[in-house]
Amino acid sequence: MEFTYHIEGGDFSRAGAASSEVKKILKQLNIDLAVIKRVVVALYEAEVNVVAHAHEGIMKITLAPDSIEAVIADKGPGIPDIALAMQEGYSTASPRVREMGFGAGMGLPNIKKNCDRLEIESTVNAGTTVKMTTFFTG
Amino acid sequence: MTLQEIINRVGAEVVLDNHQQEREVKYAFAADLMSDVLRLDASEVILITGLANPQVIRTAEMSDIPLILFVRGKGVTPEMIALAQESNISLLRCKQSMFKACGELYAAGLQPLY
Ligand SMILES: Nc1ncnc2c1ncn2[C@@H]1O[C@H](COP(=O)(O)OP(=O)(O)OP(=O)(O)O)[C@@H](O)[C@H]1O
Numbered sequence A: 001m002e003f004t005y006h007i008e009g010g011d012f013s014r015a016g017a018a019s020s021e022v023k024k025i026l027k028q029l030n031i032d033l034a035v036i037k038r039v040v041v042a043l044y045e046a047e048v049n050v051v052a053h054a055h056e057g058i059m060k061i062t063l064a065p066d067s068i069e070a071v072i073a074d075k076g077p078g079i080p081d082i083a084l085a086m087q088e089g090y091s092t093a094s095p096r097v098r099e100m101g102f103g104a105g106m107g108l109p110n111i112k113k114n115c116d117r118l119e120i121e122s123t124v125n126a127g128t129t130v131k132m133t134t135f136f137t138g
Numbered sequence B: 001m002t003l004q005e006i007i008n009r010v011g012a013e014v015v016l017d018n019h020q021q022e023r024e025v026k027y028a029f030a031a032d033l034m035s036d037v038l039r040l041d042a043s044e045v046i047l048i049t050g051l052a053n054p055q056v057i058r059t060a061e062m063s064d065i066p067l068i069l070f071v072r073g074k075g076v077t078p079e080m081i082a083l084a085q086e087s088n089i090s091l092l093r094c095k096q097s098m099f100k101a102c103g104e105l106y107a108a109g110l111q112p113l114y
């Protein structure tokens, strides 16, 4: 099964709408609640990153019987140094993003913690693609 | 302690009850930084926050947090209430400061996560 959601950059009132839809689907499939939490926290961090740092993006979900793969691809400024961005505490978030309760530089490390496989590709002045996979059973 | 005891202790107004007054609450986490809330492994907590925007509700939704207490009489918008309703999250609001509300609830036996 595949689902695709649009993510609008800068629109904090809608941030989380895509992750919320995915959560509803996973709940219907009776996936273990602890696994659902890991998946949707990682998705939400990635969704908020598009809203906070990029112009627009999509979230593409591919569901298999034993796993979920999510690709969050955006058009935006890109990440010049991914290793640096992965470090806890590194953030270029604007004051507006910080006012919304984000910008601690904890999102990417938290995505890594909450998924089983993570790949990030980015081109400066073009965009960023985050691909994460989580398996439903150990 | 029960949610009702928390309500009495800080003189909270119930903004959205979702029928959880008798729910037992053992742990609390206080933060204005949603990045911090998203790193919690635990879910069965009451989130105490001075930040009032839709992302607080979204953060609780993703983290399976069922209860939120807004301090300093922060305005909870209809949009936030609608989001909380969808996810069965109860919303409380009190006039006390973050420090006072946390102190009262700690003294009453609510436990920290860390
Ligand atoms: N989709 C993206 N497009 C452009 N830059 C990004 C993107 N995602 C992350 N970054 C860059 O990587 C940095 C670190 O991201 P991370 O999610 O860890 O922290 P944050 O978003 O700044 O704060 P937090 O996630 O704690 O709210 C960001 O500040 C930003 O510079």
Ligand SMILES: [Mg+2]
Residues within 6 Å of the ligand: A045, A048, A049, A102, A103, A106, A107, A108
């Ligand atoms: Mg982030």
